[in-house]
Amino acid sequence: MAQRPTPRYTVPGLTVDQAGTIIGSLQTRLYALNDLHLTLKHIHWNVVGPHFIAVHEMLDPQVDSVRGMADDVGERIAALGGVAQGTPGTLVKERTWEDYSVGRADAIAHLGALDLVYTGILEDLRKAIAGIGPLDTATEDLLIGQLRGLEQFQWFVRAHLETTAGTLSTAGARTETAAAHQAG
Template structure:
């Protein structure tokens, strides 16, 4: 993203240029959260198999919380003097990841792929927290709270993918398709 996001004004105590940097970071988090809640709904609608109901019902509260997170990030962007771009076109144009690649599939296959999705979202969020820590403790605090929830959601997903011996079925996966295939081996 090369556009200048420096706001005309921002919250007291933060320099405008620093707020612009933070707005840029938050825009990517907004895109990640909007993409994640759509991906979660996609999984919710397209999950099948013997674990269907457990996974189907586990996903909706995650969707609701991720939507709340997106709203919080968008409102923080606005408070900093920025514009919260929440349109699908902006998301697709600015995101740094590919679209979720699994269609109708077994619940455990979806969870395998979803584990990789959560890893990407969590890693991006941790990087955003580092930037926020340099600029604004209020934004850092907001993101840390979201990190706790997202890590918990990933733990819920991983609980379905872990053996009694503590091995994660998808630990060798590098793509969603590989993770889905490795997860499906459990199902």
């Protein structure tokens, strides 16, 4: 990961060292949200099959909301005295996960893969909240709101994957490709 320098100043009530820690965590969140935005658009453009229109139209509000979340995180980084790194090259260089792996595919297959994407983002977000909470309640509050929104989007996705027995059709899948195959 790139070195994240401690800011020269920050918001009242935080030390610059605390702000540096928070900025580092927020920067990872910014990468994840920018990546999610692009992944959602990729799915939107490449979804096919009988559930096309339902999934196609379900994704646009998610895209818009995730873009807003990224903007909020970038602005919080700046408010804390940091530099929000939002360029595509930095995202690709710094992310710790692989690129989305499903191309043109059935809507349900994409949703199976997207469920795993959301799971990874939500797990990382919960860890970030746990680390930031003791340092800064304002940033914690921002992330908790985003957690609620992203969990709701995953619920929308999972509603398409739930069987009549109440289980997920993708249960046990460890990769996007496996989840897409199981769901489709």
